[in-house]
Amino acid sequence: MKSGDEVNLVLEVKDLHVEAGGKEILKGVSFTVMKGETCVLFGPNGSGKSTLLSAIMGLTTCKVTHGEIIFNGKNITGMAVNERAKMGIGMMMQRPPNVTGVTLGDLCKAISSEDHLILKKSSEFKMKSFLERDINVGFSGGEIKRSELMQLMAQKPDFILLDEPESGVDLENISLIGRKVHELLYSKEDSKCKDRTELEYKHVSSLIITHTGQILDYTDADRAFVLMDGLIRCTGRPMDIFKDIREKGYEGCVSCRMVQTSQ
Amino acid sequence: MQDGSNESVKKSFNARPSYDHKVDIETYVVDDSQIKVDSLSKMEKNTRKTMENVGIVTDEKDRAGTIMFINNKVSYCSIRSQDGLEIMPMSEAGEKYHWLKDYCWKAVNPESDEYTKRAYHDNADGYFIHVLPGYHIKDPIQSCMMIGTKKGIQTLHNVIVIENGGYLEIITGCATGSHVNEGLHISISEIYVKDDAEVVFSMVHNWGTKTAVRPRTTCILNKNARYTNNYILLEPVGTLQSNPSCFLNGKGSSCKFNTICLAQKESDIDIGGIAILNAPNTSAEIISRNICNGGRIIARGRLVGNSNDTKAHLECKSIMIKDGGRTEAIPELEATVPNVEMTHEAAVGKIAREQIEYLMSRGLSESDAISMIVRGFLIGSINGLSENLRSKVDDAIKKTDLGN
Ligand SMILES: Nc1ncnc2c1ncn2[C@@H]1O[C@H](COP(=O)(O)OP(=O)(O)OP(=O)(O)O)[C@@H](O)[C@H]1O
Ligand SMILES: [Mg+2]
Numbered sequence: 194m195k196s197g198d199e200v201n202l203v204l205e206v207k208d209l210h211v212e213a214g215g216k217e218i219l220k221g222v223s224f225t226v227m228k229g230e231t232c233v234l235f236g237p238n239g240s241g242k243s244t245l246l247s248a249i250m251g252l253t254t255c256k257v258t259h260g261e262i263i264f265n266g267k268n269i270t271g272m273a274v275n276e277r278a279k280m281g282i283g284m285m286m287q288r289p290p291n292v293t294g295v296t297l298g299d300l301c302k303a304i305s306s307e308d309h310l311i312l313k314k315s316s317e318f319k320m321k322s323f324l325e326r327d328i329n330v331g332f333s334g335g336e337i338k339r340s341e342l343m344q345l346m347a348q349k350p351d352f353i354l355l356d357e358p359e360s361g362v363d364l365e366n367i368s369l370i371g372r373k374v375h376e377l378l379y380s381k382e383d384s385k386c387k388d389r390t391e392l393e394y395k396h397v398s399s400l401i402i403t404h405t406g407q408i409l410d411y412t413d414a415d416r417a418f419v420l421m422d423g424l425i426r427c428t429g430r431p432m433d434i435f436k437d438i439r440e441k442g443y444e445g446c447v448s449c450r451m452v453q454t455s456q
Numbered sequence: 457m458q459d460g461s462n463e464s465v466k467k468s469f470n471a472r473p474s475y476d477h478k479v480d481i482e483t484y485v486v487d488d489s490q491i492k493v494d495s496l497s498k499m500e501k502n503t504r505k506t507m508e509n510v511g512i513v514t515d516e517k518d519r520a521g522t523i524m525f526i527n528n529k530v531s532y533c534s535i536r537s538q539d540g541l542e543i544m545p546m547s548e549a550g551e552k553y554h555w556l557k558d559y560c561w562k563a564v565n566p567e568s569d570e571y572t573k574r575a576y577h578d579n580a581d582g583y584f585i586h587v588l589p590g591y592h593i594k595d596p597i598q599s600c601m602m603i604g605t606k607k608g609i610q611t612l613h614n615v616i617v618i619e620n621g622g623y624l625e626i627i628t629g630c631a632t633g634s635h636v637n638e639g640l641h642i643s644i645s646e647i648y649v650k651d652d653a654e655v656v657f658s659m660v661h662n663w664g665t666k667t668a669v670r671p672r673t674t675c676i677l678n679k680n681a682r683y684t685n686n687y688i689l690l691e692p693v694g695t696l697q698s699n700p701s702c703f704l705n706g707k708g709s710s711c712k713f714n715t716i717c718l719a720q721k722e723s724d725i726d727i728g729g730i731a732i733l734n735a736p737n738t739s740a741e742i743i744s745r746n747i748c749n750g751g752r753i754i755a756r757g758r759l760v761g762n763s764n765d766t767k768a769h770l771e772c773k774s775i776m777i778k779d780g781g782r783t784e785a786i787p788e789l790e791a792t793v794p795n796v797e798m799t800h801e802a803a804v805g806k807i808a809r810e811q812i813e814y815l816m817s818r819g820l821s822e823s824d825a826i827s828m829i830v831r832g833f834l835i836g837s838i839n840g841l842s843e844n845l846r847s848k849v850d851d852a853i854k855k856t857d858l859g860n
Binding site: 299327 | 808816821828833
């Protein structure tokens with residue numbers, strides 16, 4: 194049983210301590226993500242959710258001072274960002290930087306192995322006219338989300354980190370974003386499980402940050418974590434936790450669950 | 457003579473920190489022999505390659521004409537039958553057109569500095585390019601200036617006159633011969649763009665690592681005239697100092713300076729542009745993008761608003777890649793009347809780590825990410841750069857080690 198779990202383990206974060214701007218933000222975070230699992234990360238503003246995703250991606254604004262990040266059985270804690278990307282990790286940033294002079298089209302071409310699909314993909318994302326524009330420069334909030342997701346599509350990661358994919362997105366585009374996230378998670382191209390009875394099989398794992406929970410309508414999330422004060426304070430079924438947060442707030446949710454788990 | 461204006465140019469030179477890279481003109485060798493060339497494509501392979509590296513098309517395809525100087529004498533001059541265009545050495549033009557003297561040493565003051573003085577006293581030859589009224593020359597013409605003698609001095613004096621309504625694009629490639637590493641290039645260019653005329657002047661340089669380069673260019677614009685000056689230096693150079701100026705004397709005229717420099721190790725570069733807005737409704741833009749890859753670079757820009765209803769913008773931006781180099785950005789704005797709109801942006805620094813890692817998070821290696829950002833920085837915001845010049849920049853970035 195244990196060994197089976199280990200085989201299915203994609204990400205294992207062990208007692209992770211992370212500093213940003215000279216301050217300890219994560220104070221011993223531990224959790225796992227299984228193969229094909231969609232995990233949701235809740236938590237109040239400033240609790241360290243983006244910091245956690247950045248640390249998994251390896252961005253150097255976050256400094257890991259203690260603990261380990263294991264991806265597909267390999268310790269990646271000190272690995273360069275692009276090495277992690279090559280291993281299959283892809284991230285949608287909450288606030289990606291402007292890169293003046295580099296167009297969205299240039300970047301998509303550089304990361305995609307199928308040049309000819311870029312035009313098609315960009316029109317699916319309603320981003321065709323953005324291919325000639327400098328990445329993120331003057332993009333609106335919703336446009337940034339579509340551009341990030343389109344880049345992830347080109348990248349085809351096995352494990353995706355989504356930082357608030359629906360925030361700032363209008364009602365019509367939410368369904369576009371939602372469908373595209375679904376497509377990313379259920380991408381069937383090289384599914385190894387054709388003998389399975391399900392119509393679709395999720396083989397892309399993910400960790401998704403959301404405040405509004407809207408993205409949950411599209412993802413069949415499996416598990417949720419609540420991050421507070423630099424620690425994972427609670428784990429459970431996404432809809433249950435989301436409901437608790439809505440009704441009792443983060444503190445209320447966390448204390449309620451603590452009672453449950455200690456019973 | 458534009459005495460008043462020349463005074464202001466001179467003053468502006470004096471106002472700057474003095475340029476301390478001394479060049480002893482007397483130590484260079486004067487080679488006045490003439491090397492005649494029948495056809496560019498029949499030239500020796502290495503020489504041809506040198507020329508191609510600075511944008512010269514040796515089979516002359518899609519070029520309206522070519523003029524080439526090796527050291528101080530003309531080596532080749534051809535014109536592909538296009539009406540309205542004249543190209544010839546200054547020595548010939550002076551005999552043919554007595555009015556040429558009205559254009560000689562009128563935009564550039566021969567007393568400006570020791571290099572200009574030298575060209576004046578040498579009675580330097582150079583090219584004369586003339587576009588007749590109303591002629592729009594479709595293909596660019598190319599001029600090639602080469603130092604072919606070790607430690608040779610090249611002094612040139614060029615005049616370009618674009619008559620009313622004319623249009624011309626000039627691509628100048630300057631280089632040292634493949635066997636020459638040390639030399640001194642002095643080139644005085646006076647450019648006159650008449651009413652409603654336009655000239656695009658692009659220069660690509662590729663010098664030996666011990667070459668001293670002192671181009672002195674001034675352009676005078678009449679009513680509604682337009683001038684674009686593209687300067688590209690991607691290879692190592694010894695010392696380069698260039699600060700071309702443009703006088704916008706005619707109403708509605710406009711000018712644009714684009715500078716792209718890669719300051720390689722041991723290069724000492726002082727480069728800028730000056731726009732003097734002397735008439736209403738004139739506009740100027742100076743964009744300077746530099747990469748300091750271990751060398752030293754001073755990026756200057758200067759806007760002078762002497763007339764109301766003028767608009768100008770200046771950007772000097774440099775990225776430092778390596779430790780050990782030095783970079784300065786010196787933007788200057790001066791107005792003598794109130795109704796001007798002049799702005800500047802200057803920035804010196806390294807590439808933001810955040811940008812590099814963003815691209816790396818998409819799977820690009822660190823060096824590919826840096827190259828991509830550098831390319832975007834150098835040419836991304838420059839409009840109207842030909843495909844040929846863009847690919848030059850691409851090639852240079854590819855072969856330069858930008859790792860830090
Ligand atoms: N480079 C930095 N310098 C200083 N403080 C930082 C830095 N990076 C993060 N922080 C701080 O760390 C805390 C956690 O930030 P983080 O972005 O991870 O929060 P979050 O949970 O994603 O919040 P939100 O829901 O608002 O996006 C915040 O208080 C933030 O201000
Ligand atoms: Mg966040």
